[in-house]
Amino acid sequence: xxxxxxxxxxxxxxxxxxxxxxxxxxxxxxxxxxxxxxxxxxxxxxxxxxxxxxxxxxxxxxxxxxxxxxxxxxxxxxxxxxxxxxxxxxxxxxxxxxxxxxxxxxxxxxxxxxxxxxxxxxxxxxxxxxxxxxxxxxxxxxxxxxxxxxxxxxxxxxxxxxxxxxxxxxxxxxxxxxxxxxxxxxxxxxxxxxxxxxxxxxxxxxxxxxxxxxxxxxxxxxxxxxxxxxxxxxxxxxxxxxxxxxxxxxxxxxxxxxxxxxxxxxxxxxxxxxxxxxxxxxxxxxxxxxxxxxxxxxxxxxxxxxxxxxxxxxxxxxxxxxxxxxxxxxxxxxxxxxxxxxxxxxxxxxxx
Amino acid sequence: xxxxxxxxxxxxxxxxxxxxxxxxxxxxxxxxxxxxxxxxxxxxxxxxxxxxxxxxxxxxxxxxxxxxxxxxxxxxxxxxxxxxxxxxxxxxxxxxxxxxxxxxxxxxxxxxxxxxxxxxxxxxxxxxxxxxxxxxxxxxxxxxxxxxxxxxxxxxxxxxxxxxxxxxxxxxxxxxxxxxxxxxxxxxxxxxxxxxxxxxxxxxxxxxxxxxxxxxxxxxxxxxxxxxxxxxxxxxxxxxxxxxxxxxxxxxxxxxxxxxxxxxxxxxxxxxxxxxxxxxxxxxxxxxxxxxxxxxxxxxxxxxxxxxxxxxxxxxxxxxxxxxxxxxxxxxxxxxxxxxxxxxxxxxxxxx
DNA sequence: ATGAAAGCGCTAACAC
DNA sequence: GTGTTAGCGCTTTCAT
Numbered sequence: 001x002x003x004x005x006x007x008x009x010x011x012x013x014x015x016x017x018x019x020x021x022x023x024x025x026x027x028x029x030x031x032x033x034x035x036x037x038x039x040x041x042x043x044x045x046x047x048x049x050x051x052x053x054x055x056x057x058x059x060x061x062x063x064x065x066x067x068x069x070x071x072x073x074x075x076x077x078x079x080x081x082x083x084x085x086x087x088x089x090x091x092x093x094x095x096x097x098x099x100x101x102x103x104x105x106x107x108x109x110x111x112x113x114x115x116x117x118x119x120x121x122x123x124x125x126x127x128x129x130x131x132x133x134x135x136x137x138x139x140x141x142x143x144x145x146x147x148x149x150x151x152x153x154x155x156x157x158x159x160x161x162x163x164x165x166x167x168x169x170x171x172x173x174x175x176x177x178x179x180x181x182x183x184x185x186x187x188x189x190x191x192x193x194x195x196x197x198x199x200x201x202x203x204x205x206x207x208x209x210x211x212x213x214x215x216x217x218x219x220x221x222x223x224x225x226x227x228x229x230x231x232x233x234x235x236x237x238x239x240x241x242x243x244x245x246x247x248x249x250x251x252x253x254x255x256x257x258x259x260x261x262x263x264x265x266x267x268x269x270x271x272x273x274x275x276x277x278x279x280x281x282x283x284x285x286x287x288x289x290x291x292x293x294x295x296x297x298x299x300x301x302x303x304x305x306x307x308x309x310x311x312x313x314x315x316x317x318x319x320x321x322x323x324x325x326x327x328x329x330x331x332x333x334x335x336x337x338x339x340x341x342x343x344x345x346x347x348x349x350x351x352x
Numbered sequence: 353x354x355x356x357x358x359x360x361x362x363x364x365x366x367x368x369x370x371x372x373x374x375x376x377x378x379x380x381x382x383x384x385x386x387x388x389x390x391x392x393x394x395x396x397x398x399x400x401x402x403x404x405x406x407x408x409x410x411x412x413x414x415x416x417x418x419x420x421x422x423x424x425x426x427x428x429x430x431x432x433x434x435x436x437x438x439x440x441x442x443x444x445x446x447x448x449x450x451x452x453x454x455x456x457x458x459x460x461x462x463x464x465x466x467x468x469x470x471x472x473x474x475x476x477x478x479x480x481x482x483x484x485x486x487x488x489x490x491x492x493x494x495x496x497x498x499x500x501x502x503x504x505x506x507x508x509x510x511x512x513x514x515x516x517x518x519x520x521x522x523x524x525x526x527x528x529x530x531x532x533x534x535x536x537x538x539x540x541x542x543x544x545x546x547x548x549x550x551x552x553x554x555x556x557x558x559x560x561x562x563x564x565x566x567x568x569x570x571x572x573x574x575x576x577x578x579x580x581x582x583x584x585x586x587x588x589x590x591x592x593x594x595x596x597x598x599x600x601x602x603x604x605x606x607x608x609x610x611x612x613x614x615x616x617x618x619x620x621x622x623x624x625x626x627x628x629x630x631x632x633x634x635x636x637x638x639x640x641x642x643x644x645x646x647x648x649x650x651x652x653x654x655x656x657x658x659x660x661x662x663x664x665x666x667x668x669x670x671x672x673x674x675x676x677x678x679x680x681x682x683x684x685x686x687x688x689x690x691x692x693x694x695x696x697x698x699x700x701x702x703x704x
Numbered sequence: 705a706t707g708a709a710a711g712c713g714c715t716a717a718c719a720c
Numbered sequence: 721g722t723g724t725t726a727g728c729g730c731t732t733t734c735a736t
Contacts, residue, residue, distance in 0.1 A: 035707085036706065037707085038708080039705090039706060039707075042706090049706080051705060054705080075712090078712095
């Protein structure tokens with residue numbers, strides 16, 4: 001009755017709202033139920049100190065008016081019951097599973113998840129995180145972030161946070177949930193050794209020597225350790241592929257045609273392994289006769305009969321649900337950091 | 353100085369904040385710059401009526417204090433500069449491109465996008481949309497939503513909205529951006545006819561006869577029209593596959609071994625087409641000798657040499673950027689609905 | 705057990 | 721051009 005001047009052009013009141021009536025707020029509900037706004041608020045949050053009758057009463061009004069609390073307004077004082085998930089990028093087939101696992105846990109706890117896509121771009125990642133903090137989200141789950149431990153710490157000081165796919169086992173401000181990447185690499189190496197291979201190479205992403213926190217680096221460490229244990233230290237070698245997809249074809253061509261081509265390749269990710277399988281077969285190589293390959297992530301495409309790529313499965317769904325559970329306990333007050341590792345499994349297929 | 357009782361357990365003030373000082377708000381900045389909060393607010397929004405000196409002054413303070421406005425608080429009166437994107441599901445390889453296109457346009461306009469994943473589940477979709485509205489987002493882009501036009505209208509009344517991959521050309525409350533799906537289907541049929549095929553089948557998703565708004569339905573319409581134009585109405589037939597992946601293998605097996613197996617198949621999506629290619633080759637069929645196949649979406653996997661699936665490309669990036677542009681003009685006041693169609697292109701590969 | 709009232713951080717009238 | 725101030729819808733003391 002006060003903000004309805006004829007000239008009012010504000011969206012909510014003039015254009016969007018159905019003709020009749022104003023927006024339903026906590027006050028509308030309170031009036032309808034004949035109680036105070038404080039009472040309604042308490043019912044909303046299942047807070048202590050409301051009689052069952054009042055509760056029923058308020059619930060009925062909420063239902064009748066189809067009232068929904070404004071998350072924005074809630075965020076100004078209490079919780080928003082919304083958490084943010086930051087993904088490095090959206091195209092990696094491993095990520096949907098993680099999101100799925102997170103959602104499953106969150107939904108039963110009454111939380112909702114909103115995602116941000118970092119696009120493999122650090123400044124964007126940081127600005128999305130800030131945006132999520134500014135939205136007053138209750139917590140954050142970061143998946144394979146590119147930033148430094150310092151930056152992560154900086155954000156963790158502002159909001160409860162759990163990180164997946166980024167090794168930082170000494171961090172005290174946030175939790176990390178990871179696949180045991182070095183164990184996974186070792187399992188791949190063992191599988192090759194068992195089948196008689198000695199010339200086993202690893203293909204890893206070139207991160208310019210930095211990023212000791214990346215999953216790729218942990219897999220490389222595991223590879224070297226396993227090669228050593230098998231007495232193959234002198235045969236151990238890592239072939240690096242550049243970040244962008246541009247030169248990958250040529251690099252792989254060089255690798256596959258080199259005189260010292262290995263008999264087995266452990267590849268840091270299915271993304272590259274699938275490309276490798278395609279190029280190798282395209283050149284007439286027999287898999288695994290001429291070359292055995294194991295990838296990482298057990299993505300859908302790897303399972304296609306025409307690809308048939310053996311791969312390490314790190315159970316993204318489980319990683320996601322563990323992260324969500326960790327975040328919830330962190331939101332409700334836990335301070336001590338946790339850094340569990342999950343053992344991956346080998347999915348043997350024709351390429352092995 | 354007032355909300356720092358020793359027993360205070362609220363996260364923001366007691367646990368998360370760095371030891372020194374309180375949260376930086378617009379008031380902190382105003383005090384630091386020696387101006388009013390209104391002045392700061394105006395600088396923040398590039399509003400009319402601030403002197404250049406004051407502006408510089410405020411910007412310096414903002415920088416110095418590394419202040420960021422609270423989206424939640426902004427949302428209570430003005431804009432949040434955040435828009436929501438709702439995806440049916442996250443696994444479809446076509447979606448990343450769309451998101452990419454949206455982001456590109458939004459970022460230059462100073463907006464951020466947050467995603468919700470519907471998981472092919474209508475109630476979840478609806479609750480995510482409500483959550484986005486409750487977060488006071490400035491607008492919504494829905495990608496291939498499953499809900500009815502009525503439900504969409506209901507939401508569009510509450511928030512500026514643009515829909516991708518859902519045909520509703522008579523909608524007045526929101527825009528739709530689509531590939532010209534019937535034209536795409538016709539192009540596929542023509543390509544087959546040109547190559548001498550007469551027994552051309554379409555494979556479509558079974559939606560229980562409903563969903564006349566789905567892209568699959570439009571493609572089916574285009575298929576029938578094109579078959580009629582080619583004088584092949586009597587040969588036209590559509591083979592339906594169930595929604596879940598469970599029975600798909602068996603269905604495709606039946607299709608591929610049937611005595612009246614077609615010589616060419618136009619498949620509503622790469623997702624199914626890729627599976628079809630795998631099963632057909634696995635049975636020893638020659639592609640395209642024994643069977644020609646065209647998919648839809650031109651996904652990455654289709655382009656792999658070992659798959660080599662011809663496919664209709666609907667340029668997801670373009671769809672995304674058009675949607676973002678439409679949303680921005682809608683946010684700034686446009687009321688008339690727009691329903692543009694984008695012509696897809698055929699990417700010919702070995703399966704054709 | 706219930707309610708009144710003081711903010712939360714911002715925007716937008718409206719004064720000056 | 722700049723400042724004052726009244727809310728936005730909610731949570732949370734603190735009375736009652």
